[in-house]
């Protein structure tokens with residue numbers, strides 16, 4: 001993709017998001033667009049930054065580390081991307097993830113939470129976290145069980161992780177053309193958020209990260225506050 005193609009795609013996606021917001025009675029710009037730049041080069045991120053876009057998602061720490069350190073050390077200091085880690089995270093990658101990201105959306109187990117807390121203390125930094133929840137039959141990512149998830153929230157609720165802001169839930173809908181299954185997965189995430197906010201009123205879980213290139217319209221209808229869009233902005237990924 002050329003820089004101008006990426007910019008055009010970005011405008012198109014923003015317009016579609018506005019349309020979906022309006023259709024579902026949501027206020028304009030209430031849904032954040034996270035541009036998923038995995039497998040795409042730094043130039044593609046620059047194209048978005050030059051168009052005024054700020055929020056990016058990457059799923060592999062190693063790749064993101066090089067790319068975003070390069071971008072941030074470039075001459076143009078006004079370009080300051082906000083990076084979210086959205087892919088499953090190994091414990092030994094947490095240090096680098098905390099160095100480069102302002103949010104980790106793929107938190108799926110207690111030992112990961114403990115490691116993020118440990119690394120954030122060393123970095124004297126606070127970080128946002130989203131909890132990844134398994135909603136579709138086919139997606140394997142996310143907490144093993146809802147009771148595992150709730151026992152982690154229990155610890156958050158008692159103040160165990162002062163450097164982590166528990167901000168949201170994240171999910172991936174099943175890979176299917178069956179719209180009702182996709183919708184069901186988003187509804188499940190929204191209902192879980194409502195439920196945990198009742199059970200843990202001192203936590204403020206406000207965000208729902210759901211919806212990708214193929215299904216973000218449905219996600220917004222079901223209450224998404226952040227959509228993670230890659231292909232529709234940057235084109236197909238080349239996994240070689």
Ligand SMILES: *Cc1c(COP(=O)(O)O)cnc(C)c1O
Nearest residue numbers: 036059086212213228229230231
């Ligand atoms: C790759 C990825 C996306 C973006 O998917 P597209 O279909 O390219 O928009 C969103 N969320 C996660 C967790 C991803 O890994």
